[in-house]
Amino acid sequence: MRLSLGFLLIAISIVLAGSVTIKTVVFPGESSNTYVEMVPQKPLNLRAFTLCMRMATELTGRREIILFAYRTRDFDELNVWRELDGRLSFYLSGEAVFFKVPELGPLETHLCFTWDSGSGAATLFMDGRRSSTKIYKKGHAVRSGGKVILGQDPDSYLGDFDANQSFVGEICDVNMWDSVLSDSTIRDMSSMNRVPRGNVFDWESTELKVNGNLEVVNREL
Numbered sequence: 209m210r211l212s213l214g215f216l217l218i219a220i221s222i223v224l225a226g227s228v229t230i231k232t233v234v235f236p237g238e239s240s241n242t243y244v245e246m247v248p249q250k251p252l253n254l255r256a257f258t259l260c261m262r263m264a265t266e267l268t269g270r271r272e273i274i275l276f277a278y279r280t281r282d283f284d285e286l287n288v289w290r291e292l293d294g295r296l297s298f299y300l301s302g303e304a305v306f307f308k309v310p311e312l313g314p315l316e317t318h319l320c321f322t323w324d325s326g327s328g329a330a331t332l333f334m335d336g337r338r339s340s341t342k343i344y345k346k347g348h349a350v351r352s353g354g355k356v357i358l359g360q361d362p363d364s365y366l367g368d369f370d371a372n373q374s375f376v377g378e379i380c381d382v383n384m385w386d387s388v389l390s391d392s393t394i395r396d397m398s399s400m401n402r403v404p405r406g407n408v409f410d411w412e413s414t415e416l417k418v419n420g421n422l423e424v425v426n427r428e429l
Contacts, residue, residue: 210394218291228428229427230427230429231424233379235376235378236376238371238376238419239374240371241369242359243357243420245357245419246409247416247427248384249407252278252286256322256325257384258387258388258394259288259320259322259384260319260382260383261275262317262319263316263379264314264377265290265312266377267347267376268311268312270291274373274374274375275289275290275379276382277358278420279353279357284299285301287361290312294312295308296319305345307332309334309337314377316337316420323346326346328345329342330343330345331407336394338394359374359379383411384412386404
């Protein structure tokens with residue numbers, strides 16, 4: 209009887225584990241007006257961060273792709289790019305830090321970017337594997353008061369979009385913390401294990417404001 213009960217509990221656990229769903233934003237084509245605004249849980253006044261997402265795109269090697277954009281009225285405070293040469297980068301109010309990694313493609317990739325103002329340490333994680341550390345913008349601070357969007361690069365405050373830089377593909381599981389997470393936590397996240405929820409953006413609860421021709425679909429993990 210105990211053995212049967214044990215098997216029943218295992219079966220229930222498997223069913224419950226398979227029933228988890230996640231919302232995914234699908235950008236079907238190039239556009240100059242399609243984007244999603246993410247509403248943060250707290251102001252983006254940051255001296256450190258971990259920013260993670262899952263994404264897939266078939267725009268391989270033919271143009272730049274914006275992956276994440278945070279702009280105040282006067283500055284691009286934090287932008288994440290797939291560069292023309294395939295490198296990944298992020299920009300904090302000016303010049304960028306670059307990471308040479310395997311090229312993004314149509315198979316889903318988990319990405320995390322970390323940065324700490326105190327040391328200037330900047331790293332990239334791709335599917336749980338860590339890049340070498342770069343020293344970038346030591347002493348800098350990301351300023352609050354802007355808008356965060358997915359799908360477009362705003363050259364003005366929530367405007368002046370260029371279709372040739374727009375994102376095409378799917379993005380989900382965008383989470384952000386105001387600290388640098390440990391390597392092991394990021395590896396767990398990449399493997400779909402539960403980790404502490406983002407305190408700046410938590411994909412499960414963050415409000416999304418949809419604009420233009422895109423779809424938000426739910427898929428089972």
